[in-house]
Amino acid sequence: MKGIYKIGDDIVFHDPDPEMAKVFLEFDPSYKVKSFQPSAGFTSKFQVLCDEMVQVDDPLIEMNTAELLETLNKSPQHKMDVLGGEIVSKLKVLHALSLGSFSECRLCGWDCGVNRYHNASGRCGLGSETFWNVPFTHIAEEASINPAIVVNIKGCALKCVYCIDHDMLNAERVTPSNPKALWSQIIELQSQDVPITSLEFTNPTESLPGIIRILKHAPVQFNLPVVLNCHSYGSSLFYEMAKRIADVWLLDLRYGNDRCAKKLSEIDDYMKYTKIGLNAMKGERVIVRILVLPGHVSCCHAPALELLSEYRDYVWVSVLDQYVPEHEAYLDPVLSRRPTKEEILEVESLVKRYGLKDINSMGEKFWLN
Amino acid sequence: MSRAYNANMRVVRKRFKKPRTPEEAKFMSLFGATDLYNSYSPTFDELSLQEWGVEPHMSSDIPISMSPPMSFEELSLPSISEEKETHASVPRAAFPEMSKDVVPALGSDIDPHEIGQDSEQRDVQLLVGLLEKMGQEVKEVKALPAGGMKITLADLMGAQKVKEPELVRVGGI
Numbered sequence: 001m002k003g004i005y006k007i008g009d010d011i012v013f014h015d016p017d018p019e020m021a022k023v024f025l026e027f028d029p030s031y032k033v034k035s036f037q038p039s040a041g042f043t044s045k046f047q048v049l050c051d052e053m054v055q056v057d058d059p060l061i062e063m064n065t066a067e068l069l070e071t072l073n074k075s076p077q078h079k080m081d082v083l084g085g086e087i088v089s090k091l092k093v094l095h096a097l098s099l100g101s102f103s104e105c106r107l108c109g110w111d112c113g114v115n116r117y118h119n120a121s122g123r124c125g126l127g128s129e130t131f132w133n134v135p136f137t138h139i140a141e142e143a144s145i146n147p148a149i150v151v152n153i154k155g156c157a158l159k160c161v162y163c164i165d166h167d168m169l170n171a172e173r174v175t176p177s178n179p180k181a182l183w184s185q186i187i188e189l190q191s192q193d194v195p196i197t198s199l200e201f202t203n204p205t206e207s208l209p210g211i212i213r214i215l216k217h218a219p220v221q222f223n224l225p226v227v228l229n230c231h232s233y234g235s236s237l238f239y240e241m242a243k244r245i246a247d248v249w250l251l252d253l254r255y256g257n258d259r260c261a262k263k264l265s266e267i268d269d270y271m272k273y274t275k276i277g278l279n280a281m282k283g284e285r286v287i288v289r290i291l292v293l294p295g296h297v298s299c300c301h302a303p304a305l306e307l308l309s310e311y312r313d314y315v316w317v318s319v320l321d322q323y324v325p326e327h328e329a330y331l332d333p334v335l336s337r338r339p340t341k342e343e344i345l346e347v348e349s350l351v352k353r354y355g356l357k358d359i360n361s362m363g364e365k366f367w368l369n
Numbered sequence: 370m371s372r373a374y375n376a377n378m379r380v381v382r383k384r385f386k387k388p389r390t391p392e393e394a395k396f397m398s399l400f401g402a403t404d405l406y407n408s409y410s411p412t413f414d415e416l417s418l419q420e421w422g423v424e425p426h427m428s429s430d431i432p433i434s435m436s437p438p439m440s441f442e443e444l445s446l447p448s449i450s451e452e453k454e455t456h457a458s459v460p461r462a463a464f465p466e467m468s469k470d471v472v473p474a475l476g477s478d479i480d481p482h483e484i485g486q487d488s489e490q491r492d493v494q495l496l497v498g499l500l501e502k503m504g505q506e507v508k509e510v511k512a513l514p515a516g517g518m519k520i521t522l523a524d525l526m527g528a529q530k531v532k533e534p535e536l537v538r539v540g541g542i
Contacts, residue, residue, distance in 0.1 A: 006378065006496060007517030013374040020374070023503045026384065027376040140374040150371060164370060202371070229371070252370060291370070322373035330515035337515070 003164075005324040007338050012322050014164060016140050018147070018194050034143035037197050038367040044223050046215045046245045049091040052076035057085045060096035068097040072244070090244075091216055098209035098241050102128050108157040108205050109233040109273040126155040130210020133168060135182065137189050137196065142287055142318050142359045144366035145198040145227050145248055149189050151182065153203040153210070158231050159266040160254075162293070162329035169203070179217035187219065198248065200227040205234040208242055215245060232274040233267055239280030249286040251277060256303030260296060264335070271307075278311050285366065286311075287359050291320045292347050295334035301347045309354035316359040316366060317351050319344070381495050493518050 005012040011027075013020060024031040054074045056063070063071070071093050101107060102116040112122035120127035131154040138150045156169050163169070190196050199222075201211050215226070225247035232251050234242070253274060255261040261270030278286075288308055290301055308315055321344045329335040351358055359366065497507050497520060506523035513519055 004496070004500070004520040004522070005513070005517060006493060006520070007513075009378040011376045011378055011381075011496065013376070015371055016374050019504065023500060023505065024374060024376070026499060026503065027380045138371055141372050200371075289370075289372070318372070320372060322375060324517065325513060325515035326519075330513070 007324055010338055012324055017136050018139055033139045035146050035197050036144045036364050044226055045247050046091060050089050052090045053087045054090055055085050055087050065100055068093055094244055095212045095216060098212050106235050107238045108235060110157055124155045124157045124206040126206055130207040135185050137194055143363040147194050147196055148198045148200040149186055149196055150200045153201055153207045155206050156203050157206055161264050162326055162335055164326045166327045179214045183217055198225045198227045200229055202229045204228040205230050205238050232277045234277055236276050239277060249281050249284055251288045253288050253290060253304050256300040260300050283314055286314055287316045287318055289318045289320055291323055292339040292344050293323055294337050294339045297343050297346050302350055305350045305354050308356055312356050317356045318359045319347050378492055381499055385495055
């Protein structure tokens with residue numbers, strides 16, 4: 001669902017699809033859909049996992065977490081080298097590992113330990129099924145991943161008072177979790193005139209097994225970067241599994257202290273889990289989004305950017321000036337307005353001061369190396 | 370959360386500003402009134418720079434060339450009060466339907482008494498008109514509790530039927 005916000009003179013187009021390009025041209029005749037694509041030699045991580053085969057002596061379902069992880073870390077084997085046992089793809093092993101995580105779910109910082117096969121009483125309210133909305137082509141993501149086919153996954157462990165997607169996250173109308181139907185929709189979008197750069201999944205933390213299941217059904221020829229657009233409240237187990245399929249991490253870093261995280265998103269130990277995530281992504285392609293929240297530059301964005309400076313070798317920063325007081329933000333006197341131009345400029349200057357790479361000004365270098 | 374595209378309402382206002390009649394232009398030119406007016410009216414580019422310093426998503430080094438103003442009559446103004454969905458918990462604007470004949474032009478001809486709610490209403494009408502002219506189907510317009518408006522477009526993609534794999538019979542009877 002596309003939403004357009006008009007606040008004062010600002011107009012914010014949320015989730016614009018290719019049809020909106022005509023509208024943007026009315027605002028800016030020089031408007032172009034910006035896109036920097038990976039080189040021709042790029043191969044999605046999950047496709048590599050599909051091709052890498054390993055021998056297993058026991059059925060995957062009987063293996064525990066340590067055994068599955070050990071199997072995943074084995075060197076790939078050739079079919080001809082296998083004398084006994086079964087040979088399976090590493091993606092299949094990863095799927096088995098992720099499914100096992102549901103029996104005592106500790107995928108996010110809530111560490112609920114709920115058996116999601118039996119009930120959905122965890123903080124995210126999700127059981128073992130994964131739900132998603134109809135995918136669409138998004139034309140306003142960062143140029144290095146734009147245009148992206150976005151698959152919005154239902155359910156989130158955070159309860160942000162200003163959540164712009166709260167309707168979608170809690171929507172009743174979602175497509176049945178049928179990966180084959182999803183792939184026919186994705187292929188349909190790919191076949192249109194827009195040159196797609198990436199496939200993006202939102203809220204992967206709570207529904208990682210479902211995403212891996214989707215990828216298991218991908219056509220062999222599908223070879224776009226997989227982008228995981230996640231909050232920074234995942235557990236080390238989540239990152240251990242997800243880094244095997246994430247070609248690009250798209251991380252939302254909202255706060256710079258635990259107090260604001262607790263007040264605005266109802267979560268504890270936010271900074272601890274943020275550091276777990278950033279450490280787990282070392283050496284990966286990472287875009288960290290800083291959504292400028294009104295009144296939170298000194299308490300949140302400044303310390304968050306200072307933290308990111310420790311990871312500046314591989315982290316790219318994207319400052320978002322799109323905040324609108326949605327959902328319950330109107331109850332907070334500070335959050336019930338748009339950020340000012342001074343606040344946005346201050347965050348942008350902090351990005352420079354800490355020597356961080358701005359994805360929106362030098363995105364053409366993102367896919368190099 | 371995905372990244373959004375930001376724009377400025379001033380562009381829409383300027384685009385649909387009613388051009389001056391020859392009589393108005395003549396009046397403004399008398400005694401140097403046009404020069405006086407221009408000296409107090411920043412151009413669009415100046416306004417943008419004052420407002421943002423650097424315009425996100427609009428390259429500040431590329432001049433924004435505005436096409437000739439489109440006639441207001443080209444827009445079919447929608448009735449914002451015709452809402453298709455309601456959510457009882459969310460306060461919303463219930464604008465009376467406006468005849469396009471009574472919608473005043475904005476910009477230099479603006480009546481100071483109409484600034485405020487009326488201008489917000491006109492802005493939304495202009496924006497909705499622009500969206501519909503561009504082939505977008507507006508599903509709902511509602512006021513945000515904190516101020517401002519949210520325009521929801523029809524989810525055309527969601528209504529699109531998913532192509533099922535075709536079953537093809539080869540040979541046989």
